[in-house]
Amino acid sequence: MSVLLIAEHSNKELKPFTLNVINAATKIDEDVHVLIMGHNSDPVAKSLSEVSGVKKVIHVDNLIYENYVAENYVPVILKYADKYSHIVSAANTFGKNLMPRVAAKLDISQVSDIIKVISSDTFLRPIYAGNAFATVKSNDPKKCVTVRPTSFEPAPSSGGSAEIEKGDTGEEYSSTKFVKKEEIKSDRPELGTARIVISGGRGLQSGDNFKLITAVADKLNAAIGASRAAVDAGYITNDHQVGQTGKVVVPDLYIAVGISGAIQHLAGMKESKVIVAINKDGEAPIFSIADYGLEADLFEALPQFLEELNKLNTIQK
Amino acid sequence: MKILVAVKRVIDYNVQIRVKEDNSGIVTDNVKMSTNPPDDNAIEEAVRIKESGKAKEIVAITIGEDKAQETVRKALAVGADRGIHVKTEGIVEPLAVSKILKAIVEKEKPDLVFMGKQAIDDDCNQTGQMLAALLNWPQATFASKIEVKDKSLEVTREVDEGLETIEVKIPAIVTCDLRLNEPRYASLPNIMKAKKKPLDQMSATDLGVDTKPRIEQIKVEEPPKRKAGIKVANVAELVNKLKNEAKVI
Numbered sequence: 001m002s003v004l005l006i007a008e009h010s011n012k013e014l015k016p017f018t019l020n021v022i023n024a025a026t027k028i029d030e031d032v033h034v035l036i037m038g039h040n041s042d043p044v045a046k047s048l049s050e051v052s053g054v055k056k057v058i059h060v061d062n063l064i065y066e067n068y069v070a071e072n073y074v075p076v077i078l079k080y081a082d083k084y085s086h087i088v089s090a091a092n093t094f095g096k097n098l099m100p101r102v103a104a105k106l107d108i109s110q111v112s113d114i115i116k117v118i119s120s121d122t123f124l125r126p127i128y129a130g131n132a133f134a135t136v137k138s139n140d141p142k143k144c145v146t147v148r149p150t151s152f153e154p155a156p157s158s159g160g161s162a163e164i165e166k167g168d169t170g171e172e173y174s175s176t177k178f179v180k181k182e183e184i185k186s187d188r189p190e191l192g193t194a195r196i197v198i199s200g201g202r203g204l205q206s207g208d209n210f211k212l213i214t215a216v217a218d219k220l221n222a223a224i225g226a227s228r229a230a231v232d233a234g235y236i237t238n239d240h241q242v243g244q245t246g247k248v249v250v251p252d253l254y255i256a257v258g259i260s261g262a263i264q265h266l267a268g269m270k271e272s273k274v275i276v277a278i279n280k281d282g283e284a285p286i287f288s289i290a291d292y293g294l295e296a297d298l299f300e301a302l303p304q305f306l307e308e309l310n311k312l313n314t315i316q317k
Numbered sequence: 318m319k320i321l322v323a324v325k326r327v328i329d330y331n332v333q334i335r336v337k338e339d340n341s342g343i344v345t346d347n348v349k350m351s352t353n354p355p356d357d358n359a360i361e362e363a364v365r366i367k368e369s370g371k372a373k374e375i376v377a378i379t380i381g382e383d384k385a386q387e388t389v390r391k392a393l394a395v396g397a398d399r400g401i402h403v404k405t406e407g408i409v410e411p412l413a414v415s416k417i418l419k420a421i422v423e424k425e426k427p428d429l430v431f432m433g434k435q436a437i438d439d440d441c442n443q444t445g446q447m448l449a450a451l452l453n454w455p456q457a458t459f460a461s462k463i464e465v466k467d468k469s470l471e472v473t474r475e476v477d478e479g480l481e482t483i484e485v486k487i488p489a490i491v492t493c494d495l496r497l498n499e500p501r502y503a504s505l506p507n508i509m510k511a512k513k514k515p516l517d518q519m520s521a522t523d524l525g526v527d528t529k530p531r532i533e534q535i536k537v538e539e540p541p542k543r544k545a546g547i548k549v550a551n552v553a554e555l556v557n558k559l560k561n562e563a564k565v566i
């Protein structure tokens with residue numbers, strides 16, 4: 001048995017979640033090989049070879065892999081699939097788009113979004129927006145699995161010394177063309193991996209008012225999240241959405257501001273270590289999962305919060 | 318152009334689901350069921366394309382038990398022309414659903430298949446991509462904007478980094494996000510009219526598809542509950558707690 005893991009990266013750097021998925025893969029089997037497809041992506045292959053737990057890196061480099069076109073990735077994966085008992089990737093938009101296309105070609109019923117490896121064929125996964133956990137056993141001869149990255153610690157990025165094998169370019173798929181990516185760049189920590197997340201909901205009332213959130217985020221070096229309602233209303237872009245149909249976050253501290261706490265939102269944040277809710281409605285469901293609830297108008301509470309945080313720092317100095 | 322839309326019947330998104338006492342699954346008896354929310358967006362988009370004159374026919378299909386027909390009827394009431402119900406029992410995994418859909422595509426020969434990006438019961442997010450693989454068609458997943466061109470679609474996709482645009486040649490599979498459009502409600506007259514629209518029924522066996530699950534559901538449990546927290550009186554107390562009790566700032 002060995003595991004073939006499909007790496008997610010930017011051609012320059014490994015995406016941090018790949019490390020979490022590598023750790024999950026080592027719990028399935030010790031023999032973890034990582035396939036990286038990219039363009040001018042040597043630095044990524046090299047950094048992968050240094051990740052603790054990686055036994056081999058297969059590197060395929062060609063212009064057609066510059067962007068994540070699943071239709072181009074799949075033929076390469078299929079070429080290697082024979083030798084592996086498991087094919088694994090992250091359960092984020094990268095892996096969600098890619099893995100089912102691999103699984104169907106191999107006639108395998110995929111196990112999506114696992115949060116625990118129970119044995120090499122049995123996994124725990126959330127269903128119904130995380131309101132139930134299912135223990136599932138795959139009876140297919142080979143397993144295709146996507147892993148919820150936030151449910152596993154990242155593998156140490158150093159300590160390994162895997163060989164890098166060059167692989168051949170696969171067939172190009174002509175009916176899908178990448179046009180463009182509007183990537184939102186920011187200096188703030190990434191939502192998925194940030195230690196602190198502060199999220200705003202419909203209660204913020206406008207995109208402009210999100211500056212109240214931004215100010216606190218800057219102070220705490222936090223990432224900014226949002227409810228679907230806030231994204232739908234155009235207050236903030238979709239990459240900030242937390243929840244069943246957005247991102248899953250598990251920070252040390254999650255601060256929900258003007259968010260009611262619909263189950264679809266909770267699905268993306270209820271595993272956070274400490275949850276704070278600021279909401280003017282004392283009955284809002286978010287309070288039922290908050291460690292610290294503040295029943296207050298956010299337009300008063302957020303400036304005060306910033307002020308108190310500023311005081312703290314002066315004390316610390 | 319002909320558009321096939323796959324709609325799934327699921328527990329309504331507003332229902333607080335309950336786990337069965339014997340841990341064999343989720344309680345579904347006497348529970349409100351609805352169309353899987355993004356599947357409503359898929360139908361809506363197809364109807365808008367038809368209204369713009371770019372499509373001639375919309376066929377709605379569901380796979381499931383007898384009552385799943387209601388989901389097709391609802392699609393007919395908002396503008397689909399014809400319905401198909403493939404009868405199955407028990408859990409049908411995305412792989413089997415995609416094989417059934419493939420068999421239907423081969424019969425119906427649509428130019429496009431629209432579906433939801435994710436079913437909110439199993440949260441699998443697989444079926445569209447699997448169908449695209451089986452047909453060797455392009456896949457435009459997580460669509461929040463679709464532009465119909467001459468022989469292709471330009472699709473804006475919601476991805477972790479932001480938005481991505483791809484162009485796919487027709488025939489193609491599109492899986493829809495909730496932000497794609499605002500689904501309309503069915504008017505009463507249209508609900509009445511939908512009752513007269515044709516709805517074909519068949520079984521998975523008729524289509525030669527084996528729907529036996531490959532994944533055993535060993536048990537379903539409630540997730541661990543968070544213990545209740547406290548309410549703080551003011552911002553100063555909150556900051557104090559975060560610093561000295563929780564020690565997270």
Ligand SMILES: Cc1cc2nc3c(=O)[nH]c(=O)nc-3n(C[C@H](O)[C@H](O)[C@H](O)COP(=O)(O)OP(=O)(O)OC[C@H]3O[C@@H](n4cnc5c(N)ncnc54)[C@H](O)[C@@H]3O)c2cc1C
Nearest residue numbers: 201202203227228229243244245258259260265280281298
């Ligand atoms: C299939 C499906 C998937 C979904 N996926 C997601 C998802 O991934 N993520 C997600 O977040 N949602 C998701 N939703 C939507 C979800 O059901 C809720 O509609 C949404 O989370 C509500 O967002 P909200 O809490 O910001 O808005 P509301 O529910 O409108 O809550 C606003 C809150 O702000 C409070 N408030 C207002 N003014 C103030 C003030 N001045 N000071 C303090 N508090 C104030 C109010 O008391 C209220 O509690 C999904 C829905 C469906 C059907």
Ligand SMILES: Nc1ncnc2c1ncn2[C@@H]1O[C@H](COP(=O)(O)O)[C@@H](O)[C@H]1O
Nearest residue numbers: 323324380432433435436441442443444
């Ligand atoms: N039983 C079904 N009947 C019709 N469509 C389905 C069925 N199961 C899944 N689908 C379609 O596939 C999408 C994704 O489902 P899933 O892969 O289960 O998350 C749904 O939004 C539907 O459009």
